[in-house]
Amino acid sequence: xxxxxxxxxxxxxxxxxxxxxxxxxxxxxxxxxxxxxxxxxxxxxxxxxxxxxxxxxxxxxxxxxxxxxxxxxxxxxxxxxxxxxxxxxxxxxxxxxxxxxxxxxxxxxxxxxxxxxxxxxxxxxxxxxxxxxxxxxxxxxxxxxxxxxxxxxxxxxxxxxxxxxxxxxxxxxxxxxxxxxxxxxxxxxxxxxxxxxxxxxxxxxxxxxxxxxxxxxxxxxxxxxxxxxxxxxxxxxxxxxxxxxxxxxxxxxxxxxxxxxxxxxxxxxxxxxxxxxxxxxxxxxxxxxxxxxxxxxxxxxxxxxxxxxxxxxxxxxxxxxxxxxxxxxxxxxxx
Amino acid sequence: xxxxxxxxxxxxxxxxxxxxxxxxxxxxxxxxxxxxxxxxxxxxxxxxxxxxxxxxxxxxxxxxxxxxxxxxxxxxxxxxxxxxxxxxxxxxxxxxxxxxxxxxxxxxxxxxxxxxxxxxxxxxxxxxxxxxxxxxxxxxxxxxxxxxxxxxxxxxxxxxxxxxxxxxxxxxxxxxxxxxxxxxxxxxxxxxxxxxxxxxxxxxxxxxxxxxxxxxxxxxxxxxxxxxxxxxxxxxxxxxxxxxxxxxxxxxxxxxxxxxxxxxxxxxxxxxxxxxxxxxxxxxxxxxxxxxxxxxxxxxxxxxxxxxxxxxxxxxxxxxxxxxxxxxxxxxxxx
DNA sequence: TTGTAAGCGTTATCAA
DNA sequence: TTGATAACGCTTACAA
Numbered sequence: 001x002x003x004x005x006x007x008x009x010x011x012x013x014x015x016x017x018x019x020x021x022x023x024x025x026x027x028x029x030x031x032x033x034x035x036x037x038x039x040x041x042x043x044x045x046x047x048x049x050x051x052x053x054x055x056x057x058x059x060x061x062x063x064x065x066x067x068x069x070x071x072x073x074x075x076x077x078x079x080x081x082x083x084x085x086x087x088x089x090x091x092x093x094x095x096x097x098x099x100x101x102x103x104x105x106x107x108x109x110x111x112x113x114x115x116x117x118x119x120x121x122x123x124x125x126x127x128x129x130x131x132x133x134x135x136x137x138x139x140x141x142x143x144x145x146x147x148x149x150x151x152x153x154x155x156x157x158x159x160x161x162x163x164x165x166x167x168x169x170x171x172x173x174x175x176x177x178x179x180x181x182x183x184x185x186x187x188x189x190x191x192x193x194x195x196x197x198x199x200x201x202x203x204x205x206x207x208x209x210x211x212x213x214x215x216x217x218x219x220x221x222x223x224x225x226x227x228x229x230x231x232x233x234x235x236x237x238x239x240x241x242x243x244x245x246x247x248x249x250x251x252x253x254x255x256x257x258x259x260x261x262x263x264x265x266x267x268x269x270x271x272x273x274x275x276x277x278x279x280x281x282x283x284x285x286x287x288x289x290x291x292x293x294x295x296x297x298x299x300x301x302x303x304x305x306x307x308x309x310x311x312x313x314x315x316x317x318x319x320x321x322x323x324x325x326x327x328x329x330x331x332x333x334x335x
Numbered sequence: 336x337x338x339x340x341x342x343x344x345x346x347x348x349x350x351x352x353x354x355x356x357x358x359x360x361x362x363x364x365x366x367x368x369x370x371x372x373x374x375x376x377x378x379x380x381x382x383x384x385x386x387x388x389x390x391x392x393x394x395x396x397x398x399x400x401x402x403x404x405x406x407x408x409x410x411x412x413x414x415x416x417x418x419x420x421x422x423x424x425x426x427x428x429x430x431x432x433x434x435x436x437x438x439x440x441x442x443x444x445x446x447x448x449x450x451x452x453x454x455x456x457x458x459x460x461x462x463x464x465x466x467x468x469x470x471x472x473x474x475x476x477x478x479x480x481x482x483x484x485x486x487x488x489x490x491x492x493x494x495x496x497x498x499x500x501x502x503x504x505x506x507x508x509x510x511x512x513x514x515x516x517x518x519x520x521x522x523x524x525x526x527x528x529x530x531x532x533x534x535x536x537x538x539x540x541x542x543x544x545x546x547x548x549x550x551x552x553x554x555x556x557x558x559x560x561x562x563x564x565x566x567x568x569x570x571x572x573x574x575x576x577x578x579x580x581x582x583x584x585x586x587x588x589x590x591x592x593x594x595x596x597x598x599x600x601x602x603x604x605x606x607x608x609x610x611x612x613x614x615x616x617x618x619x620x621x622x623x624x625x626x627x628x629x630x631x632x633x634x635x636x637x638x639x640x641x642x643x644x645x646x647x648x649x650x651x652x653x654x655x656x657x658x659x660x661x662x663x664x665x666x667x668x669x670x
Numbered sequence: 671t672t673g674t675a676a677g678c679g680t681t682a683t684c685a686a
Numbered sequence: 687t688t689g690a691t692a693a694c695g696c697t698t699a700c701a702a
Contacts, residue, residue: 005697006695016695017674020697021697029671033671048449049451050451053695053696055384055695069415079430080404083405087432092431094427097415114382114383114385116384116385278616340680350689351681386678389680390681391681391693393694
């Protein structure tokens with residue numbers, strides 16, 4: 001149970017250094033010796049301890065992934081992207097859920113530091129900028145997704161949320177809508193803010209006077225969407241379209257509209273954001289703005305690997321352009 | 336950067352052993368000394384190396400979680416359950432996706448062994464029983480979810496799939512259906528087999544003659560459900576109800592029925608399995624059999640912690656009873 | 671081409 | 687109550 005390199009060395013009749021050499025294909029070693037070592041290792045079922053290796057190499061081949069909640073349909077795809085890229089390079093990932101709780105995030109970062117991860121990826125981090133700063137100061141590579149971080153040597157993988165919102169609202173405006181409401185997401189997040197900004201910008205460029213009564217501030221949940229709709233549909237004149245902070249919110253709006261006896265898209269048009277699996281499957285199928293979640297995760301991990309490999313070259317940022325996916329929750333306004 | 340226990344000792348003017356004592360609250364240490372050490376540690380931003388600690392303690396405070404695919408809506412909840420329980424006990428979890436590929440699973444297990452995880456949880460593992468056997472032989476605690484494993488000292492967290500299928504089919508039979516088809520999941524999995532068995536048993540107890548033409552074997556995907564429906568709806572007489580391997584399959588069937596111009600539930604009743612978020616949100620809302628995914632993950636992790644703590648007491652198994660959730664895809668048969 | 675030995679950063683045993 | 691010091695299992699000079 002738990003053979004060590006010493007045991008293998010003994011069994012093969014060589015020194016431990018030789019065993020290490022053949023196992024890491026480093027340095028010269030005679031083919032015969034090599035064969036003997038491999039045989040002995042196999043016989044003993046030897047699996048080298050990454051723990052011991054990490055101690056001397058000062059690198060653990062692990063990275064930390066910090067996300068709000070794996071249960072939220074947007075995160076599995078991004079997680080998978082990270083995992084695939086990590087695993088393809090021999091890395092293993094620690095998964096941490098924070099529920100957007102700064103205290104939880106701090107605790108997770110602490111654990112990752114203790115475990116000496118080679119890097120960490122934050123997805124939609126909270127306002128604990130200090131946590132990233134600490135990591136950076138310690139020389140731990142950091143990549144941030146879904147969040148801008150100024151004046152810190154980290155890479156960023158972003159999606160142009162403002163542009164996405166613009167796309168969504170222009171679509172609505174092009175359809176003839178002018179009473180357009182926004183069921184906003186968590187405005188403490190940059191993501192929420194940018195989508196709101198895009199919404200405002202679209203209305204402005206179309207010459208539609210802003211009406212703060214048509215902006216509901218909630219969070220990114222289904223329930224929030226339901227409540228948003230209850231409030232927004234009570235405005236007079238009633239909005240004919242609602243642009244939502246994300247797909248979950250849009251689903252909530254859809255259900256509330258249904259409950260209020262409104263037909264979608266005839267009485268009300270709805271646009272979401274993200275394009276999670278649900279969006280295509282629900283009926284009417286949701287018109288939404290697609291984010292390339294898997295690719296974002298994959299790229300984030302690749303950027304992290306670059307940094308781990310020492311290719312710094314300053315703080316990089318990659319901006320993905322979202323894409324409008326028109327399905328069945330939007331329709332032209334009968335005039 | 337990267338202060339060590341030595342640095343802290345030096346700064347506090349004590350020996351390293353003392354620092355270790357205060358940091359681990361083990362052994363007596365004078366309050367004043369303690370304060371000085373804590374101060375020095377804080378000043379230096381000292382974070383103990385779990386890597387070094389692991390080497391001597393022979394335990395890493397990490398566990399491995401092996402699942403097929405985090406992108407499949409059933410797994411996030413179970414993952415979250417595991418994570419929450421782990422994190423509450425100071426453990427960190429390595430996430431591994433196998434795509435049900437035995438080779439990938441072997442590679443993941445290898446990585447987890449190298450990293451000397453304190454235990455591993457398999458969710459719906461492939462047929463690589465040898466992998467678990469290896470782990471068990473090495474003394475690594477193992478808990479298996481969604482899969483029976485005989486003659487191996489592992490704990491099991493299961494849901495009574497047969498009973499769930501029985502529940503679903505009896506519901507259909509009670510509604511007056513007798514031409515009931517089954518869009519089965521992956522039959523190489525025990526889960527798929529058990530649900531099929533429950534389906535057969537329900538028909539048998541109702542005295543309905545089995546018709547193998549009404550059983551379609553696919554896997555647990557949306558696409559598989561769509562194909563299943565195309566085949567099954569071509570049978571004559573056409574089945575009036577389809578019990579599906581899981582919710583994703585049911586959604587596929589729902590879409591295919593829609594495409595074929597069939598009204599659900601009027602022309603066709605559908606029952607799924609799992610009760611993922613989608614099930615409640617789709618229209619018509621899906622009648623399904625609920626599995627307590629979060630609780631299953633949580634319990635699995637708790638059982639693993641018990642084993643890690645040395646409470647073996649033989650192979651335990653916990654069987655969750657699933658629950659029928661009747662929504663809108665099932666209706667009585669007009670006679 | 672191979673072996674010896676000095677760490678890597680902790681914990682834990684023994685003395686003091 | 688505290689300090690040396692020997693592990694823990696591996697990598698990596700440095701010698702041989």
